Amino acid sequence: MDRPDTVAWQDGTWLNEPPRTRVDGDGLLVTARGHSDFWRTTAYGFVRDDGHALLRAFPPDSATEVTFVVDFEALYDQAGLMIRVDAETWIKAGVEMSDGLPQLGAVVTRGVSDWSVAPVPEWQGRAVTVRASRTGDAVTIRARCEDGPWRLVRLAPLAPDATATAGPFCCSPERDGLQVRFTHVTQGPADTALHEGEDGEDRGD
Template identity: 60%
Template sequence: MTDIAWTEGTWTTEPAHVDFAEDGMRVTAIEKSDAWRITSYGFIHDTEHALLTSFEQETAVEVSFHLDFSAQFDQAGIFVRVDDATWIKAGIEWSDGVESLGAVVTRGVSDWSLSPVPGWDGRLVTVRASRSGDALTVRARADNQPWRLVRVAPLDPEAVVTAGPFCCAPSRENLTVHFTSWRTSAADASLHPDS
């Protein structure tokens, strides 16, 4: 794994505040920040705080953060972007009173998958996006537990893609996310660990 410097990325939307320290980066989100396109709700939100840099084919990107959410739709993880209408966000979202692991895959319109992960609150969460061939494979874990497969989504192998940490606070102000690392490595060798 190779660390990516926090200064290497560019924000899609500037957060309310960013603080850099030896133990990582703390990002305070703006109230009503979010990323979504059309499906079910009818609106387009493109105000996520995503710190992005180049994401090359046959590489992976990992983002780690301390999970400390308490308000509806607090969220953080990894954001993978092709353009305004083609992107993927994956990580933890506080939904209906519980921390949940999921992803939003957007290709013109958004979809949303979510699964509760009770017991992850207060722990270090790592989200990994691996780009290989025509797919993006997303995995996540708490602390050093085994990786969980979150999503396999199509991603044009010829696309120019950026990726990095993100957070949003759709329903409140003063959400601060403590990101501890942003790293890159070679893409995962296989979709399944025993292959």
């Protein structure tokens, strides 16, 4: 199996540059702007497109992984991986504070946004990796905590001919001062199967 390549922080381009960033060893510390978010319309009736995302090309048949530390306190504190085509077509997946707990989830936006979550309280204070794998007309999103097993988060549509970018994102919809530590970003070949064990592939190593 080919191993992914580490992506240098300077290789990405900011969508909505955050107020502060600092390279710390191999990691990147990002301070989110207060009341920043990515969302379109559904249930809340507003459009927000001012969260922070450090993006680079996400071509077909590739995968991008983002690793970050979950250290959240306030409602809707969030970080993870974003896939972006344009302002009305994007996916964000990661961990977000909701109902007093860290929640693993994804928002898929095609004109309007949806949202799905599952509680992961045991992930607080630990390193989490989110992986997006693009093949055919779909992107498969998985996540894991440290060296734990991969969990399927979402299978979502993404047009084969779409020009997309991907990389780490964070938002702070309810407060000032959220700081997120991203430890690394990698890019490599896409998974060859939806489920581990199919066609001989196993992404759980």
